Amino acid sequence: MASTAGGHARICLGCWDQMKMPIPIRGPLAIPFRAFGITRSKMNPNICTICERSFRRIKGKQHITATATILFADIRGYTHLSDRIDPAVLGEIVSTFQDQCAQSIWAHDGIVNKQMGDGLMAIFNFPIRIERHAAAAIGAAIDIQRRCAEVLERLGSSSGELPDKAIGVGVGIHSGEVEIGEFSSFRSDFTAIGGTVNLTSRLESQAAAGEILVSAEVAAAAPDLVGDAVSRSFTLKGIDQPVSAYALRTHA
Numbered sequence: 269m270a271s272t273a274g275g276h277a278r279i280c281l282g283c284w285d286q287m288k289m290p291i292p293i294r295g296p297l298a299i300p301f302r303a304f305g306i307t308r309s310k311m312n313p314n315i316c317t318i319c320e321r322s323f324r325r326i327k328g329k330q331h332i333t334a335t336a337t338i339l340f341a342d343i344r345g346y347t348h349l350s351d352r353i354d355p356a357v358l359g360e361i362v363s364t365f366q367d368q369c370a371q372s373i374w375a376h377d378g379i380v381n382k383q384m385g386d387g388l389m390a391i392f393n394f395p396i397r398i399e400r401h402a403a404a405a406i407g408a409a410i411d412i413q414r415r416c417a418e419v420l421e422r423l424g425s426s427s428g429e430l431p432d433k434a435i436g437v438g439v440g441i442h443s444g445e446v447e448i449g450e451f452s453s454f455r456s457d458f459t460a461i462g463g464t465v466n467l468t469s470r471l472e473s474q475a476a477a478g479e480i481l482v483s484a485e486v487a488a489a490a491p492d493l494v495g496d497a498v499s500r501s502f503t504l505k506g507i508d509q510p511v512s513a514y515a516l517r518t519h520a
């Protein structure tokens with residue numbers, strides 16, 4: 269495993285873990301690569317744009333089945349908020365949220381795969397391999413909650429026009445098999461799809477502000493981080509069986 273756990277890698281950790289190929293992304297050796305458009309990925313500054321755009325070249329096929337941990341996060345009450353505050357303040361809240369989430373995810377070797385305004389999706393264990401990917405995602409979620417609680421509350425109170433309740437973030441995490449690769453014929457970026465991804469998204473939609481909801485699979489893979497959290501049963505839209513999940517609370 270080439271991981272530097274969020275530090276500054278000199279070679280692409282994804283290309284190294286997936287192909288044992290050293291692609292320079294920092295320092296003088298990276299300069300000729302830049303001429304060919306190979307730079308650091310926006311999904312994680314320790315991977316390169318080959319990882320991001322050339323999945324088929326790396327894996328020899330358009331998509332593969334892999335085990336990964338998926339994390340969804342979003343700003344709770346965003347719609348309510350967006351109707352009531354100045355668009356410029358809203359923009360600052362969203363960009364602060366996205367920045368803080370990305371820093372937290374990168375510190376645990378995940379990639380920010382999709383950003384959707386007030387929400388995002390992250391993948392752990394691809395392309396950077398992480399032995400304890402469920403634990404890495406929980407670590408990132410704890411960082412997200414801690415960082416966002418600090419900065420969003422400060423932003424909210426300084427704007428002076430926030431409604432009664434403070435802004436909070438909800439997070440959902442689930443592990444399992446995903447289909448990962450390129451699924452569009454006109455865009456070359458890669459993502460993960462499948463039941464694991466859907467369930468994570470549904471789980472996240474049930475998370476209260478300040479809450480991290482982790483599935484039973486994630487809890488079993490990282491019991492040390494779940495501690496004595498009590499499991500709850502959720503009926504999720506589009507999912508037949510009730511799903512049990514553990515709510516980790518990081519702040520009041």
Ligand SMILES: [Zn+2]
Pocket residue numbers: 280281282283284291315316317318319320
């Ligand atoms: Zn790469």
